[in-house]
Amino acid sequence: MQNKKAKILTVLLFLLPFLLTLASLSIGRFHIPPKDLGRTIIQAISPTPGSEVPTAYRDILFRIRLPRLLLALMAGAALSVSGASLQALFKNPLVNEYILGISFGAAFGAALSIVFLGKNFPTQIAAFVFALSAVFAVLMISGRSESHTVSLLLTGVIISAFFQALLSLVEFFANPYALQALFFWLLGSLSLATWKDLSISLPIMAGGVVALILMRWRLNVLSLSEEEAKSMGVNVRREKLLVILLTSMITAAATAVAGVIGWIGLIVPHLVRMMVGADNRKVIPLSAALGASVLIIADDITRVAATFEIPIGILTSIIGIPFFIILLKRSRKVWL
Amino acid sequence: MSIEVRGLSFGYKDFRLSVERLRFESGQVTSIVGRNGAGKSTFLKCLAGVVPVPKQSLFLGGRDLSSLKAQERAKLVSYVPQEMTLALNYGILDFVLMGRAAFISPFSVPSREDLRAAGEALHFVGLEGFEKRDFSQLSSGERRLVLIARTLAQSAEVLLLDEPTTFLDPKHEVEVMGICRKLASEKDKTVVVTLHNLEMAVKYSDSMVFMKMGKVVASGKPNEVLDADLLEQVYDIPMKIVPFDGRNIILR
Numbered sequence: 001m002q003n004k005k006a007k008i009l010t011v012l013l014f015l016l017p018f019l020l021t022l023a024s025l026s027i028g029r030f031h032i033p034p035k036d037l038g039r040t041i042i043q044a045i046s047p048t049p050g051s052e053v054p055t056a057y058r059d060i061l062f063r064i065r066l067p068r069l070l071l072a073l074m075a076g077a078a079l080s081v082s083g084a085s086l087q088a089l090f091k092n093p094l095v096n097e098y099i100l101g102i103s104f105g106a107a108f109g110a111a112l113s114i115v116f117l118g119k120n121f122p123t124q125i126a127a128f129v130f131a132l133s134a135v136f137a138v139l140m141i142s143g144r145s146e147s148h149t150v151s152l153l154l155t156g157v158i159i160s161a162f163f164q165a166l167l168s169l170v171e172f173f174a175n176p177y178a179l180q181a182l183f184f185w186l187l188g189s190l191s192l193a194t195w196k197d198l199s200i201s202l203p204i205m206a207g208g209v210v211a212l213i214l215m216r217w218r219l220n221v222l223s224l225s226e227e228e229a230k231s232m233g234v235n236v237r238r239e240k241l242l243v244i245l246l247t248s249m250i251t252a253a254a255t256a257v258a259g260v261i262g263w264i265g266l267i268v269p270h271l272v273r274m275m276v277g278a279d280n281r282k283v284i285p286l287s288a289a290l291g292a293s294v295l296i297i298a299d300d301i302t303r304v305a306a307t308f309e310i311p312i313g314i315l316t317s318i319i320g321i322p323f324f325i326i327l328l329k330r331s332r333k334v335w336l
Numbered sequence: 337m338s339i340e341v342r343g344l345s346f347g348y349k350d351f352r353l354s355v356e357r358l359r360f361e362s363g364q365v366t367s368i369v370g371r372n373g374a375g376k377s378t379f380l381k382c383l384a385g386v387v388p389v390p391k392q393s394l395f396l397g398g399r400d401l402s403s404l405k406a407q408e409r410a411k412l413v414s415y416v417p418q419e420m421t422l423a424l425n426y427g428i429l430d431f432v433l434m435g436r437a438a439f440i441s442p443f444s445v446p447s448r449e450d451l452r453a454a455g456e457a458l459h460f461v462g463l464e465g466f467e468k469r470d471f472s473q474l475s476s477g478e479r480r481l482v483l484i485a486r487t488l489a490q491s492a493e494v495l496l497l498d499e500p501t502t503f504l505d506p507k508h509e510v511e512v513m514g515i516c517r518k519l520a521s522e523k524d525k526t527v528v529v530t531l532h533n534l535e536m537a538v539k540y541s542d543s544m545v546f547m548k549m550g551k552v553v554a555s556g557k558p559n560e561v562l563d564a565d566l567l568e569q570v571y572d573i574p575m576k577i578v579p580f581d582g583r584n585i586i587l588r
Contacts, residue, residue: 035350091423141365214443221437223424227417228385232490233410277470281445 006276007261017077017292021069025061027330032057066145069200071193075254076264078205080291082247083265084272084283085212088223094153096265097251099161101269103262105134106248106255108163108170111182119181122200127252129289134159135248152286174239188259188313192301201253208250209288216284230264261313262307263320264291270324337362338396339383339495339524343349345380353378360543362493365520365527367436367537370547370570376530377418379547380496383528384415391511396494410438414490416483418498418530422471424512428482430466432457439577450489453542461515477508483535484515501533509533513540534586538562546570559584 010025026032032040040057083096090100097103109130110123115127130331142155171182185192221229222239229236254261267281276282293313298319302310341358342443353375360366361384368376380395381387385401396412404412414435422431436450437456440565446454448564458464461481465472474482480500497516501509517540531537537544538558545555548570554561562584567575576587 088424093423217440218437218442220426220430221434223433225420226419226421227381229414229437230386230406231410231413231415232386233407233434235406239442273424278426279430310525
């Protein structure tokens with residue numbers, strides 16, 4: 001009985017992002033009825049004369065909504081998977097890319113790239129370099145000791161603050177024109193998504209997420225103490241480095257186009273653990289599905305809630321954190 | 337598979353372990369005893385290969401331990417650390433399955449065969465029916481047994497257990513030592529444990545190793561090597577050995 005329920009829940013969770021993507025295509029300031037939505041998609045795949053749809057539909061769907069939805073889908077999956085992986089790797093349910101400084105390292109790198117190298121140079125490169133610098137700085141300062149949970153978090157906060165300060169410095173020196181672009185991007189926004197940005201970021205995120213999903217069981221073993229994992233035949237150094245590279249890579253790719261979208265990487269994996277337990281074989285793929293869904297829903301809200309657009313990074317924090325606190329208080333089951 | 341120690345020297349800043357010559361035989365339980373800080377755990381970690389051991393000092397069935405890759409080594413030697421904390425609350429079967437890591441690619445998941453090995457290991461320690469429970473629901477005695485099961489799932493020839501009976505009630509203590517005994521005599525494993533309970537060591541082991549300040553001061557069969565002078569030398573307090581009911585009771 002319990003088993004069957006869990007299976008149904010799992011299937012539903014995996015279907016959710018796809019259903020939401022379809023539904024969200026018709027949502028927006030400009031409503032497209034589902035019937036016309038279907039016709040527009042069919043027309044785009046195999047154009048048949050005689051059943052033309054308004055060209056506005058095509059433009060809205062394929063130039064604006066689809067790239068934006070794909071970005072929400074992939075960024076949600078990427079940030080959640082990277083949060084879940086980092087929690088296992090660092091044996092610490094409190095870490096995520098945000099707390100380890102990866103997000104702000106990436107944001108600083110991307111900002112630096114926009115201001116000094118121009119909008120045409122891919123921002124993902126600098127974002128990745130500084131995301132890695134941030135996480136390695138955290139690791140080196142907090143020390144190698146296993147028990148240093150607190151020192152890891154403290155160092156993460158400090159390094160994050162440091163990169164935030166550097167980011168402000170970049171903003172300070174940026175010209176007003178670049179500053180405006182920086183401002184909206186930094187608060188976390190999917191509205192700037194263009195196919196050109198996505199053509200770099202989407203494959204990186206997809207590749208990293210797939211690699212981490214493949215490593216899902218190994219992450220169970222990596223969540224044991226270093227000595228235990230070693231005694232079981234794991235090359236801990238090498239595999240730890242691989243997971244850090246992958247998580248930094250997908251976080252940098254997401255941050256470079258969508259800005260800093262906080263807390264998704266902390267909240268989503270915990271929601272999944274509350275539902276299915278700690279086994280990363282389930283937690284990693286389900287975090288991808290739930291993370292994608294959550295970010296699509298959040299983006300739908302920013303698109304329809306007000307006449308102006310609320311940056312999604314603000315929304316995820318304002319809604320996500322209280323939601324998480326409620327669940328934390330209500331849940332009687334131990335899932336950690 | 338036997339372990340042979342030849343001139344092992346390993347240390348940290350203010351501690352050095354040095355063991356000249358020692359052999360651990362298959363089919364036998366060997367207990368390492370000594371005071372806290374005598375180097376028992378460090379010795380075990382060296383044998384497990386989880387610390388960087390010097391070349392040509394430890395041999396597993398004739399092969400130099402330091403030349404083995406982690407994955408190869410894990411198929412020969414398994415190790416249960418003294419303390420363990422679990423950041424995430426895994427199910428018992430999932431936890432025992434982790435012992436199969438050496439047989440599973442980093443980019444893959446456990447197979448049916450791995451699942452079977454984990455189930456068998458749980459059965460061996462008498463915890464069948466515990467598969468679906470969570471780690472947090474277990475008593476410390478049951479946790480020890482689950483840890484031993486995980487080691488068994490690794491199906492290595494050598495099992496190293498660091499203080500497997502500490503914090504356990506007498507019943508679980510006997511159970512754990514019984515399992516060690518069974519592993520040696522029924523499965524011909526090489527079992528090495530560190531212990532503080534001397535009576536347990538005398539009763540359950542084929543061979544004892546006494547350590548003090550990073551060195552082995554005596555080793556051999558319990559009844560041949562054990563005497564009050566040795567105990568006083570090792571533990572720095574006077575002890576007495578009293579024969580009772582065909583066994584040796586150690587008084588302090």
